[in-house]
Structures are given as structure tokens and as C-alpha cells.
Amino acid sequence: MSQRAALLIGKLSHARKEWQECAQVASKLHEYPDGNREDFISKCKSGEFDNVFALYRSNDSNPITGDFNSELVEVLPKSLKFICHNGAGYNNIDVTACTKRGIQVSSTPIAVDDATADVAIFLMLGALRNIKQSFMAVNAGKWRGNFALGHDPKNKTLGILGMGGIGSAVAHRAKAFGMKIQYHNRNRLPEKKEAGAKYVSFEELLKTSDVLSLNLALNPSTKHIIGKDQFAQMKNGVVIVNTARGPLIDEAALVDALKSGKVWTVGLDVFEEEPKIHPGLLECENAVLLPHVGTGTFETQRDMELLVLDNLKSAIQHEKLLTQVPEQKKDKANI
Numbered sequence: 190m191s192q193r194a195a196l197l198i199g200k201l202s203h204a205r206k207e208w209q210e211c212a213q214v215a216s217k218l219h220e221y222p223d224g225n226r227e228d229f230i231s232k233c234k235s236g237e238f239d240n241v242f243a244l245y246r247s248n249d250s251n252p253i254t255g256d257f258n259s260e261l262v263e264v265l266p267k268s269l270k271f272i273c274h275n276g277a278g279y280n281n282i283d284v285t286a287c288t289k290r291g292i293q294v295s296s297t298p299i300a301v302d303d304a305t306a307d308v309a310i311f312l313m314l315g316a317l318r319n320i321k322q323s324f325m326a327v328n329a330g331k332w333r334g335n336f337a338l339g340h341d342p343k344n345k346t347l348g349i350l351g352m353g354g355i356g357s358a359v360a361h362r363a364k365a366f367g368m369k370i371q372y373h374n375r376n377r378l379p380e381k382k383e384a385g386a387k388y389v390s391f392e393e394l395l396k397t398s399d400v401l402s403l404n405l406a407l408n409p410s411t412k413h414i415i416g417k418d419q420f421a422q423m424k425n426g427v428v429i430v431n432t433a434r435g436p437l438i439d440e441a442a443l444v445d446a447l448k449s450g451k452v453w454t455v456g457l458d459v460f461e462e463e464p465k466i467h468p469g470l471l472e473c474e475n476a477v478l479l480p481h482v483g484t485g486t487f488e489t490q491r492d493m494e495l496l497v498l499d500n501l502k503s504a505i506q507h508e509k510l511l512t513q514v515p516e517q518k519k520d521k522a523n524i
């Protein structure tokens with residue numbers, strides 16, 4: 190077998206031992222724990238990572254290298270055939286550029302589903318109870334402050350935009366609260382996977398949901414999928430939950446919709462320009478906010494790291510990824 194080295198970009202917090210065990214399948218383990226884009230590019234160009242066949246990167250390591258856009262993909266070592274990404278979202282990787290260069294990419298679906306769905310439910314319940322007002326009042330020593338009654342989830346219609354692994358896990362949990370579930374995907378799921386959820390058009394989802402949960406991937410066609418025109422179609426007093434990616438929502442339009450009362454409350458774990466948050470959201474008492482911590486549990490972080498390493502080992506040993514990104518699976522013939 191030719192030289193097949195592996196490269197770890199950034200740090201591993203939970204599966205360090207398993208990374209070291211990759212030495213049993215890789216010809217060499219390289220690490221790039223810290224640095225910057227300019228330095229990383231110059232190391233790629235100087236041949237420091239020659240023979241690297243598969244690399245590990247993550248959403249957390251993205252600040253080190255910057256996005257894996259076409260500029261960066263072009264300078265990656267010629268030997269590189271696999272990018273194993275830690276993150277369910279991979280909008281910081283130009284998959285088309287990778288495909289053109291014959292590089293296969295994997296992400297970490299499944300491992301993230303439960304923790305992200307838990308946070309979606311946490312935010313939904315918090316938004317239905319308009320909990321931020323109470324949190325702020327009690328922490329400021331004002332007891333209940335301007336307390337106002339919230340809403341029960343029971344008998345409300347939850348609309349899920351993007352019924353994949355996370356969307357399905359949200360639906361499963363929401364049923365236990367007595368919610369009616371409807372969803373929209375580009376393509377209807379097989380009945381078994383729907384698990385009783387009703388398939389509706391995008392317009393119908395907007396018009397008839399009491400709570401709208403965003404659980405779809407960000408890509409050029411889903412950016413601002415929720416904006417002024419979509420808010421206008423929604424029920425008055427709708428509750429919005431977003432644990433997917435901030436740019437799915439036009440944040441300025443969301444602030445207007447919150448201020449006008451069109452949107453009653455919102456629960457957000459993600460923002461358009463993280464870590465910056467629209468000042469209108471920070472000011473709003475009816476915006477329950479978290480700093481992108483959906484997968485932030487010990488168990489899930491370890492499961493994600495292990496899944497990336499399983500992909501890496503499978504790439505080196507069998508030239509096959511376990512959880513390849515769906516757009517490449519469709520294009521398999523071109524890689």
C-alpha cells in the first residue's frame with residue numbers, strides 16, 4: 190500500500206487515544222493543532238503534508254484555517270483524497286470544489302441528532318413560556334418582573350422544515366408533549382420514516398404551523414429561506430425555533446417580525462454572523478438565545494469525534510467513507 194498519512198487539524202478533546210490508535214492504519218500521523226490560514230497554506234505548498242491521504246477537520250478548527258473554499262481546496266496536497274469533517278453542518282466546506290478535485294467529504298449526521306433535538310425542545314418550551322423575561326427579571330432581583338402567561342405545547346401544530354435525522358428526533362420528542370407534527374422536505378419521506386407526521390407544502394407549513402422548527406442544511410438555495418415574505422404568510426403569534434444555521438433566517442426581518450408581534454417568541458441557537466448577534470435580538474425580551482451549543486454534551490462530542498475517526502480509518506483502509514455528504518453520494522460517478 191502506498192504511503193497513506195493522516196492529518197488532524199485542530200484539537201481532539203474526547204478521543205485522543207483513538208486518534209493515536211489510527212497509527213495502526215495510517216503511515217504517519219500529522220497534527221496542525223493551531224496556526225492560521227496563511228501558515229497552513231504555506232505548509233501545504235511547501236510539501237509538509239505530502240502523503241496525507243485523509244484529514245480530520247471540524248467546525249471548531251475552522252477559525253484556524255478559515256473555510257475550505259476553492260482557494261484552500263486547490264492547495265491541499267495532491268495525495269489527499271478524503272476530508273473527514275466533525276460537524277453535522279459543513280457549509281464551511283466547498284463540496285463542489287472538493288468533488289472537482291476528486292476529494293470525498295464526510296460529516297457527522299446521526300451522532301448529533303439527540304443533543305440538537307434536545308436543545309430545539311428546550312428552546313421551544315422556553316419560547317412558548319417566553320422564559321427570557323422571567324430569567325432576566327429574577328436575575329435582576331425583580332422576582333417575576335413583567336411576567337405574562339405562556340402557552341402549552343399540547344394540541345399545537347409543530348411545523349418541521351427539514352425532516353432529516355435531527356428533524357425526526359425533534360418530532361419524536363414533540364409528540365410526547367401532545368403536539369401535532371407536520372413537515373416539509375423537498376421530497377416526501379417514505380411513510381415509515383414519517384412516523385405519523387403529515388407532509389405539507391412549504392406554503393402550507395408556513396400558513397398553518399403554531400411553532401416552526403428549522404432543521405435543514407444551509408446551502409446557497411436555503412439561505413434566507415425564511416424572510417419578510419415568509420413571515421407575512423405565517424400565523425399571527427407564531428413561535429420560531431432555529432437550531433440549524435443562522436443564515437437560514439433573514440435576521441433583520443425576524444427582528445421586525447418580533448417587534449410587530451407577528452412572531453410571538455423565538456428560540457435561537459444559531460445566528461447569521463456568529464458570534465455577532467443582531468442587537469435587536471439581544472434587546473428583545475421575547476428572544477430566547479443560546480450561543481450555538483446544540484451538540485455541547487460530553488457524550489455527543491465524543492460520539493462525533495469517534496465517528497470522524499471511524500470515517501478516517503475507513504477511508505485509509507477501504508477508500509470508503511461511512512457518512513459521506515449526500516450531495517457527493519448523488520454525484521458518486523464524478524468523483
Ligand SMILES: O=CC(=O)O
Nearest residue numbers: 276277278301484
Ligand atoms: O452546529 C453543529 C454542527 O454542525 O455539528
